[in-house]
Amino acid sequence: MSLAQLRTLDALVSAGSLQAAAAALNRTHPTLHTSLRKMEEAVGFQLFDRSGYRLELTGEGAAFLARARRVLAEMNELQTFSAQMAAGVEAELRVVIGDLSPLPAMLGLLRKFFAQHPQTQLHLQFEALSGPWELLLQDAVDLILHHVDQGEARFETIPLGRVSLIPVAAPGFLPFPPADATVERMRELVQCVIRDSARTPAERNYFVLEGARTCTVSDQMMKKEVILQGLGWGHMPDYLVCEELAAGRLVCFANRYFRGSDLELVAARKAGRAHGPIASKLWEALQASTQPRKRKR
Numbered sequence: 214m215s216l217a218q219l220r221t222l223d224a225l226v227s228a229g230s231l232q233a234a235a236a237a238l239n240r241t242h243p244t245l246h247t248s249l250r251k252m253e254e255a256v257g258f259q260l261f262d263r264s265g266y267r268l269e270l271t272g273e274g275a276a277f278l279a280r281a282r283r284v285l286a287e288m289n290e291l292q293t294f295s296a297q298m299a300a301g302v303e304a305e306l307r308v309v310i311g312d313l314s315p316l317p318a319m320l321g322l323l324r325k326f327f328a329q330h331p332q333t334q335l336h337l338q339f340e341a342l343s344g345p346w347e348l349l350l351q352d353a354v355d356l357i358l359h360h361v362d363q364g365e366a367r368f369e370t371i372p373l374g375r376v377s378l379i380p381v382a383a384p385g386f387l388p389f390p391p392a393d394a395t396v397e398r399m400r401e402l403v404q405c406v407i408r409d410s411a412r413t414p415a416e417r418n419y420f421v422l423e424g425a426r427t428c429t430v431s432d433q434m435m436k437k438e439v440i441l442q443g444l445g446w447g448h449m450p451d452y453l454v455c456e457e458l459a460a461g462r463l464v465c466f467a468n469r470y471f472r473g474s475d476l477e478l479v480a481a482r483k484a485g486r487a488h489g490p491i492a493s494k495l496w497e498a499l500q501a502s503t504q505p506r507k508r509k510r
Contacts, residue, residue, distance in 0.1 A: 214255045221248045226270065226278060259353060287399045290332075292392055303489040305334045309348055310408060311359030312341040312433050313376050314472070314478055315452050319358045322373075322480075326498050333491045342419060342430065344410030349483050353360065355492050370479040371499050378420070380471040381463045382446035391466035400425045405445035420448045420474075426494050444452045448473060 222237065225274040228234040235242045253260050260274035270278060310319050327335045340348065350367060361368050389398060405428045406421050428445045430436045437453055439445055441462060457463040467473055480499045482488065
């Protein structure tokens with residue numbers, strides 16, 4: 214049995230007759246008849262009922278055709294895939310989402326694009342603090358959705374939005390009014406901090422009080438739960454704690470000692486690096502998604 218025979222069977226059923234199928238395939242009527250007979254000999258059962266005026270699929274023939282069409286569809290996809298590989302289209306894109314990025318929004322940016330490019334597999338990683346930068350600089354990933362330092366010349370960036378980091382604690386965790394929080398007082402309490410996922414972490418302080426007792430976690434959701442349970446205090450992205458603050462399950466103690474921070478989230482890729490066609494299209498799609506839409510009049 215060959216793919217050509219499967220295509221003949223599909224064309225015959227779709228066209229409705231040997232004559233119409235022969236015209237569609239640019240083949241002669243006798244040639245198709247011979248191909249059909251050989252296919253039935255190969256499978257060992259009749260595909261068509263020949264007792265009527267028109268060829269009708271038998272029950273076995275209908276079941277066989279359904280599977281044959283799946284094989285043909287997969288073969289077409291494989292041929293398309295191989296052509297794209299030969300043209301330099303990437304089989305996979307590696308994207309890192311940083312710990313401060315809101316997952317629903319970031320995944321939404323990627324969902325539509327990869328639905329339109331199913332030949333390229335999306336490989337996602339979630340990294341914290343300087344982990345995304347390290348992987349991008351090592352050429353281990355193609356793109357990060359994170360924040361970068363202003364003036365960082367090693368990256369090209371597309372602004373995606375802003376996130377505010379605010380100091381929070383569970384009600385009753387602070388043994389003094391939130392407005393009275395000072396560095397000396399907070400140093401006596403357990404601070405919850407996220408571990409840097411980089412193998413060689415950047416030498417910078419992310420609100421960690423020197424000399425304070427700490428509880429370390431791997432991600433923002435774990436950090437949030439630790440703070441909610443009164444096991445520590447820490448700085449959290451505003452979008453993750455807005456409901457808890459409104460409901461009184463968390464309190465904010467921002468003051469002149471703990472002002473938090475306002476960071477810009479970006480899509481970033483390594484500057485000066487050659488990017489494949491799909492990576493370039495993703496970059497263009499992200500740029501287009503951030504451009505304000507013109508109002509219709």
